[in-house]
Structure formats: C-alpha cells, structure tokens
C-alpha cells in the first residue's frame with residue numbers, strides 16, 4: 140500500500156490507538172479484524188510527550204511495529220499528531236510558553252495524559268523556542284515514520300481548538316508574545332495607526348500601544364471583536380500553517396496533510412480559514428453525543444420522544460455540520476468524517492445508547508448525503524481511559540464482532556465499491572446558500588447580556604437549515620468574505636439570516652449579486668451595527684437601505700406564544716414586548732403569513748414593495764434590484780423551523796423560494812445527490828414516522844439499483860421505492 144494506491148479508494152478506517160495504549164497483541168489482533176471486514180485504513184495517534192520523553196530521545200518503536208503490520212495487511216495508516224500534549228521538559232525549557240487567560244492568570248494545566256481534550260490548550264506556540272522545538276519534533280516524526288510508504292495521510296491537529304474556557308477556566312491567549320503577534324498583524328492590516336483609529340474610532344498613538352479588551356464581560360467593541368478574530372483566524376491558523384509546512388519539508392513521499400475539527404463552527408468563518416492552511420479539512424461526527432437545542436419543540440417534553448430525537452441526530456449533528464465543513468472546504472478538496480461514532484458515547488458512568496444496525500445505516504448514509512469523502516471510525520475497540528472508558532467503539536471490551544460493526548462494514552464496503560462517487564467532493568452545488576460572516580459572528584459572540592443574541596443567531600441559522608432540509612432543498616453555506624468567488628454567482632438565492640452586524644463590503648456584494656440576477660433574502664436587524672459593533676444611523680446598513688428604498692420605523696421585541704419563556708429575556712418593568720403574532724402577507728405574499736420570532740421590525744416603504752405587514756405597517760419588503768430581487772423580512776423566520784413550528788411560516792418560506800429552486804421531488808422522501816462521471820448516487824431519506832412508498836422521477840437512460848440489496852421497481856422514467864421510518868436508502872444510477 141502506498142499513497143497512489145490508497146487515494147484511488149474510498150477510505151474506510153478506524154482509530155486503533157492513542158497513548159496510553161492497550162497491549163500490542165490486542166492492537167495487532169484488532170487490526171487483523173478490521174482488515175478481514177474490508178477496512179483499508181487505521182488511524183494512529185502519536186503524542187509528543189511519550190515520543191520525545193527527554194529532549195532529543197525519540198521512542199517510535201510501537202508505531203514502527205503497528206505501521207509495519209498494517210503494510211503486511213495492505214492497509215493505509217493515517218497518523219495524527221498531538222502537539223498540545225507536549226513533554227514536561229518543553230515547559231521547563233521555555234517558561235514563557237504558558238498561555239495567558241483573558242483575566243491575566245496563567246494556564247497551569249500542562250497535560251500529563253491525552254485526556255482531557257488531547258492536551259488542549261497546550262503550550263503557546265507564539266513562543267519562538269517552543270515553536271522551534273515543535274517543528275523540529277514534527278520533522279523528526281515525519282522523516283522517520285514517513286519511511287513507511289503505507290502512511291497515506293498526516294493530521295496536524297487532533298480536533299483544532301484550545302478549549303481553554305472548558306479546560307483551564309477562561310479564554311486564551313493574551314500572553315505578551317501573542318499580544319506582540321496581534322500588534323504585528325494589526326500593522327499588516329492597517330499599515331498606518333491612523334487608519335486603525337479611523338476604523339475603530341480610537342486614539343492610539345502607535346500599534347505598540349494597542350491592547351485587547353480584557354474586561355470580565357464581553358462587549359461588542361473593536362478591542363474585543365478584533366482580538367478574538369485574530370486569535371481564532373490568524374493565530375491558530377499560523378500554528379496550522381507552520382505544522383503543515385514542517386511536514387511538507389520533511390516528508391520523503393509528499394503525502395496529503397490535513398487537520399480536523401471537533402465540530403463545525405457553524406455561524407463562523409474559521410473553518411474556511413483552517414481549510415486553506417492544509418490540503419483539506421475534516422471533522423469529528425458524534426451524532427448521539429449532544430442533545431438537540433433547548434428551544435426546540437420536542438425538547439420541551441419531559442422524556443425525549445424517540446422519533447424527533449433520532450431525526451435531530453441526522454439533520455442537526457450529521458447533515459448540518461457536514462454540509463458546513465463541505466461548504467468551507469477548498470473547491471474539490473476531500474471532506475473527511477475523520478472521527479466517526481462507532482459505539483455508545485460514554486462519559487464516566489453515563490452510558491449512551493448502543494447503536495444498532497439501523498443507527499449505523501442512518502448515520503453513515505446521512506453523512507454521505509452531506510458530501511463526506513471518507514469515514515474513519517472512533518474507535519476500533521472500547522476506550523480504556525478516563526470518562527470515555529468502555530465507550531465509543533465498534534467492538535466491545537471483548538469479542539471480535541458486534542451488530543453495529545457488521546453493519547458499518549457492510550455499508551462501508553458498498554461505499555468502497557464506488558470510489559468514483561463517494562471518494563470525491565462531488566455533491567452538486569446547491570441552488571440556495573445560507574450566508575455566514577465572521578464579522579457578524581464575532582460581534583454577536585461579544586454581546587454578553589444573557590448571551591441572548593448569540594443564541595438567537597445560532598438558533599435561527601440552524602432553523603433555516605432545518606427548514607430547507609425538511610423541504611428536500613439542498614443548501615450550501617457561503618461566507619461573507621468570499622462573496623467574490625465565481626461559484627457565488629451560480630447560486631439562485633442567498634439567504635442572509637440575522638445579519639445584525641454587516642460591513643459595507645458584504646452589503647455592497649449582496650446588492651451587486653442581486654443586480655446581476657440573484658435573489659437575496661434578508662431578515663430584520665440587517666446591519667443595525669457595523670463590523671466594529673458600532674450602531675448604524677437609521678438602524679440598517681446604508682447600502683441595503685438605499686437598494687431597498689426603505690426606512691426602519693420601529694424595532695420591538697415580541698413575546699413567545701402562550702407567554703412561554705424559552706428565549707425571552709426578562710421584561711425590566713413593563714411594556715417592552717409586543718404580543719405574539721404573525722406578520723401578514725400582502726402584495727407578492729398575499730394569502731401567506733409567518734410567525735414573528737424574537738422581534739419584529741417595521742418599515743416605511745412604498746406600498747408596491749410591501750410583502751408583509753405588522754399592525755398595518757410594512758414588516759417585509761420585496762423589491763426588484765437590477766436583474767434580481769432583494770427581500771427584507773422584519774423578523775427571524777428560521778426560528779420557526781424548530782420552535783413553535785407551524786405550517787404558515789413554512790408555506791411562506793416555500794413561496795418566497797418558489798421559482799428559484801427547481802421543482803424537486805414532490806413527496807415526503809428527501810433526496811440528496813452525489814455525482815460521479817458516469818454514474819451517480821441518490822441518498823433517500825424518510826423523515827416520517829411511517830414507512831413511505833413513493834414514485835420518483837429519474838433521468839432518461841439510467842439503470843437504478845440498490846447496492847445494499849433493497850427492492851426498487853423501475854419503469855420508464857421513474858422508480859418506486861419504499862423507505863422505512865427514519866431510514867435512509869442508497870440508489871446508484873448508472874448511465875446506460
């Protein structure tokens with residue numbers, strides 16, 4: 140096995156071990172089992188602390204043995220680095236490599252074991268000595284273990300992130316070396332301190348005199364917003380880039396280098412940034428780890444209902460997050476499910492559901508429907524340490540098979556049979572994109588009163604995704620700073636959820652997109668603030684205001700139905716809220732209505748442009764702009780996708796998207812597509828509580844088969860299939 144042979148296949152892998160490891164005999168035995176079930180990849184995780192216990196002394200024997208055995212089995216190896224789990228001598232040698240919290244305390248956590256969090260946050264690699272030792276170590280690992288040709292991939296960061304709020308108590312890193320890097324970065328962006336002062340409305344005399352905001356409460360001010368932007372987008376990206384470069388310099392066989400996220404940072408642009416520091420990006424996928432959102436209708440029940448909870452695993456934990464990572468990826472680059480739930484989640488003594496065969500099938504096929512190009516399970520055999528003990532695995536603590544493992548292997552081997560479809564980033568570009576923007580994200584994240592705005596923003600975005608997913612409308616995510624990319628002009632509609640902070644650059648790009656023929660659907664509060672967090676006069680971005688010929692009349696918080704309090708902030712005294720209700724359709728939207736969620740905004744606008752009203756005042760605008768159209772609806776429509784769900788709002792959204800989104804399948808089954816050169820796959824989901832049998836129109840001249848053995852009736856131009864409740868089926872359409 141070498142990289143050329145491996146990269147023609149669909150990667151089907153499983154994590155084998157990290158330190159502390161089970162005995163070698165068990166690892167060899169388990170690798171043999173993986174091979175016998177058709178797996179072509181094992182993941183090994185190395186740990187700097189174990190592998191260079193004193194400076195200059197390296198211990199790679201176990202990896203040599205495992206990689207050599209994998210080679211005998213004709214299996215590839217994906218080697219992940221754990222540089223956060225750094226040796227104790229490094230901390231002693233470079234005392235300044237300790238990260239600093241926002242509150243000025245030093246991070247005392249110096250990982251002695253891989254858990255918690257694979258050693259995060261680790262040393263601050265803005266310390267030049269620590270960075271130099273890290274890169275020397277990486278080059279040593281790569282040049283030595285890299286002699287094995289069956290290493291097919293390097294991973295530079297086991298779940299990118301610092302997670303310091305969780306693991307050491309506050310955000311990082313505010314150390315003098317990171318601050319110096321921050322000031323250098325500001326200088327590279329603004330060049331002249333006066334330019335920074337003009338943008339931030341400040342009076343710094345030099346870049347050296349700029350400080351980050353370090354107050355206990357986060358405020359949406361430039362000194363907070365741009366420092367967090369820097370740490371998450373520039374500082375961390377630099378660590379990723381340096382590791383990437385070191386591997387490329389040391390690797391005798393020039394194999395691909397990637398990193399993976401613990402989860403997609405939905406709403407943020409960092410995944411776009413990280414993807415561009417590596418050959419490609421991946422993500423962990425643990426569909427049964429997190430609960431759905433506390434605002435969701437079904438989460439109000441005392442005991443979670445099975446159907447809704449399992450459905451949320453599919454659309455929220457798998458589809459939403461994988462579509463996000465896919466959208467953030469470089470065009471055509473692989474998109475890896477780099478850690479995939481193989482067994483029950485376990486945290487100390489809280490054991491999760493043991494996945495059955497139907498869970499595995501539902502999960503894996505949903506992930507493929509969102510565009511993944513590889514699946515590597517976590518983990519082969521039950522974990523042996525910390526809160527994760529006895530969990531997560533395809534195989535139990537003892538025994539050579541489980542029902543979930545057999546199903547994972549069965550599905551995985553079918554995917555392996557079609558590498559031309561499943562190993563490539565080939566999910567067709569969607570017709571609709573949801574816009575996210577890092578500036579907006581940083582501003583809402585800095586608004587700390589009850590953290591309400593951040594929660595509304597993320598909840599509304601997620602609700603938009605669910606709304607589209609439930610309608611069988613595939614969607615991508617577009618990033619505010621990439622609106623000049625060629626593919627953006629191919630979207631028929633861009634939905635702009637809750638862009639409370641909008642820069643003029645993004646606003647102008649949206650207007651241009653509309654002028655060229657696109658449809659832009661915006662929600663209220665559009666550009667109430669700018670990217671620095673400052674209020675915009677008139678409470679709307681001036682370019683949007685001009686394009687729509689509109690003036691904001693009033694902005695009012697609105698109650699939830701039946702005075703429930705899922706998200707409503709407490710009223711200070713009296714009179715802060717409008718009663719719950721619906722905005723009423725008029726003009727283009729006559730006969731429709733939509734629930735007012737969180738707030739309602741009314742406008743002064745020409746009657747012919749008004750499409751919704753609230754108490755007789757315009758609350759929605761639709762205006763032709765150039766060859767296209769811009770909409771501004773004065774509330775958060777996305778929320779209704781998952782909270783106080785009602786047909787009126789979804790019908791209104793459907794109407795707003797009518798004529799843009801091509802006629803899809805008319806039925807209850809949801810279809811996602813992967814397109815190879817001569818054949819394609821359709822992944823068909825039944826989100827309902829009962830089995831559904833439907834006729835589906837197919838292209839001319841194809842033969843349709845279910846490689847997993849289900850029944851398909853094909854007649855001229857259509858097929859008829861039955862999909863069980865919450866099940867997913869895979870069809871392959873071959874051109875005749």
Ligand SMILES: [Zn+2]
Nearest residue numbers: 263312314317
């Ligand atoms: Zn630092």
